[in-house]
Structure formats: C-alpha cells, structure tokens
Amino acid sequence: MTSEHAIEKVPLSEIREGDLLQDPTTGRWIKVTRTADDTASGPHRVYYGDGGEEIDSRYVTGLVNRQVRE
Secondary structure, rough: OOOEEEEEEHHHHHOOOOOOOEEOOOOOOOEEEEEEEEEEEEEEEEEEEOOOOOOEEOOOOEEEEEEEEE
16 A cells, blocks of 8 residues: 655644654655754744754744645
8 A cells, every 4th residue: 555645835833743844954854753942042943853853943944845644
C-alpha cells in the first residue's frame, strides 16, 4: 500500500508536534517531536525534530512547507 503526500505552505506558528516540516535552511524533511517557547532572548518558539534538528522561529520568515497525508 502506498500513501500520497501533499505539501502545503503554512505559517511556522501552525506547525504542531507530529507534523512533517521541511527545514527552510537545509531543505530536509523532519518530524517535529516537540516545541518549546523561549523568552530569555525575546519571545520565540523552537521546533525540535526527531533527529536532533532545531528550527528557531526568529530565523524563519514567510511560509514553510508541511507534508499532509491524503
């Protein structure tokens, strides 16, 4: 059985745990395992991938790609 995936462009703020997100820096797909708010250096959110990746909302502008299972 195969599964088809569509890609949608969404604001980073719509990404949730379990989503497949394309890292805007590397272009690699990561599965978001957790998110954390950080206010120590200004309000922002960090998204952590299952391979140790970190995406910091301060460095992402515009929309990001999220995989959607159809």
